[in-house]
Structure formats: C-alpha cells, structure tokens
C-alpha cells in the first residue's frame with residue numbers, strides 16, 4: 437500500500453499510474469485491445485456543468501457511444517465496465533441516462549450484471565418534482581467468465597449471532613462470518629461541501645464508492661481505467677488496493693487536482709471517508725439542530741397553559 441510510483445502522462449502497459457491531460461478518445465487509441473480489467477467512470481451528463489457544453493441530446497449520445505465502443509475494445513474478456521450516471525434534464529423533464537445508454541453496451545455484446553442504486557442525502561432541492569437522491573451504476577461484463585470477488589466487499593450482518601434452530605446445522609451460526617453481500621442499493625454520502633474529500637470539482641465520486649468496485653471486480657496489479665477522471669478518484673481507489681490506474685481529463689485545473697490527490701494518496705496523507713463508516717445520523721449523534729425551534733416553543737406554551745390551570 438502507498439507504494440510510490442511516477443505519475444506518467446502517456447500510456448504504456450509497463451506503467452502504474454497514468455493521468456492523460458487530454459481527450460479520452462485520444463488516450464483510448466493508445467490502449468491495447470482487451471488490456472483493461474475494470475473501466476469505471478462518471479461521464480459528463482450534458483447538463484451544462486462548468487466543464488461541459490450542453491449539446492443536443494443526440495450529439496451527446498453519439499459522443500458517449502464512440503467512447504463506450506472504444507472502451508469495450510480495450511476491456512479484458514474477464515473484465516467489467518461500470519458507467520455511473522444520473523439524469524439529463526431538459527425543460528423540467530428528466531431522462532435517466534442509464535436507460536438511454538444501456539443499448540449501447542448490449543449492442544456491443546455486453547451483459548448487464550447489476551443496476552446499482554447509489555443513494556445519498558444531499559443535492560439540489562427541487563420545487564416542481566421530488567428532489568433527486570440517487571444515481572445508478574450500470575455494470576456490464578464481456579463474458580460469463582468475469583472476476584467477481586465478493587469476500588473483500590462484504591458488509592456486517594444485521595443479526596450476526598443468529599443460529600440455525602433445526603436441521604443438521606442446528607446451533608451453528610447461519611450467516612457468513614465474513615459478512616453479507618452488500619446488495620445493489622448502496623447508501624454512501626456524496627461529495628458535497630462538508631465531505632472530507634471535497635475539492636473545487638463540482639461532481640466528484642467518493643473514493644469508497646469506487647473502492648467497492650475495484651476490490652470486487654479486479655485483482656492486484658490489474659489495470660483500472662476511467663475515461664473521465666476528474667479529480668483522480670478512480671486512480672486513488674485503484675492504487676490504494678495495489679492496482680494500476682489510468683484516466684483522461686481535458687480541464688487542466690482538474691488534471692492538477694488529480695495529480696495532487698494521487699501524490700497525497702501515495703504519501704499516505706490523502707483524507708478520505710473510510711469504507712464501511714456508518715452514515716452520520718444527526719439524531720443519534722445528539723445534534724441539537726434536529727429539534728425544530730417552532731415545535732419546542734409550541735410545547736412550552738402548552739406546558740404553561742397546563743400549569744396555570
């Protein structure tokens with residue numbers, strides 16, 4: 437862990453960490469066929485963020501299709517692609533991007549293994565529809581013979597002390613002592629202003645989200661690739677678990693942030709939210725702000741009325 441490698445800007449299979457400062461398609465053209473074990477990304481959603489120009493939906497989808505096609509070429513037969521997306525919004529109408537991107541993968545012969553719901557609690561407050569509080573990760577593989585390591589990502593059981601009460605195993609613990617399968621609904625805080633990982637980038641992944649994919653879908657020394665690397669999160673999750681990481685980013689200030697965070701990761705100084713840390717519960721933590729002042733006032737007025745009777 438935290439082994440020091442050089443951060444290169446040009447791809448070669450002999451390297452460990454590559455941050456390519458440019459267009460992902462240029463980088464993809466240099467990556468050999470079937471060499472990437474995990475491709476995981478959150479592409480631009482075409483919603484007019486500072487790093488993207490809002491395009492006609494058809495143009496945007498054509499661009500995504502071109503990147504996906506090249507990614508599939510570079511994917512190992514034992515590998516996985518995870519595309520993490522939310523909604524495209526136009527005139528108040530939402531289009532869940534996973535639904536329109538799904539056929540691009542299946543038409544290239546890939547098989548979907550899970551549609552993971554990533555639930556978080558913070559984001560824009562909508563006034564004309566319910567506020568969006570989840571995004572999805574669509575996970576595809578090229579063949580049936582794909583890497584899937586469940587044990588490193590198991591989570592604590594709800595009832596670890598539960599035992600079989602009858603049958604040949606009566607009295608023995610009924611659950612796996614290593615924990616349970618985390619399922620396909622992942623509750624992980626998103627990176628907003630109070631998050632320890634927040635940088636100037638508006639849409640970072642939390643590192644723990646990608647660690648779960650890296651640990652379950654790759655083995656040590658495998659390549660993990662993110663065509664839209666942003667602040668370098670995917671590479672951080674990869675090198676933290678002794679994998680190789682490569683990604684592209686067109687905006688130079690984010691390339692600098694990515695390099696800086698990767699350097700910090702190798703130095704062991706990058707602050708991240710640990711995997712398996714329970715989500716903060718303000719009531720459980722005794723946070724006074726959970727008591728509504730107007731409700732408290734009403735209660736004390738009620739009490740006065742009661743006492744003076």
Ligand SMILES: C[S@@+](CC[C@H](N)C(=O)[O-])C[C@H]1O[C@@H](n2cnc3c(N)ncnc32)[C@H](O)[C@@H]1O
Pocket residue numbers: 458459460461477478479480481487488637639640641642663664665666667668669670684685686687690
């Ligand atoms: C949703 S963000 C990804 C953030 C990333 N997951 C993280 O944790 O920081 C998408 C990123 O893709 C970059 N980008 C947009 N078009 C690109 C392209 N053609 N090639 C490479 N990067 C691109 C944007 O500048 C932006 O930083």
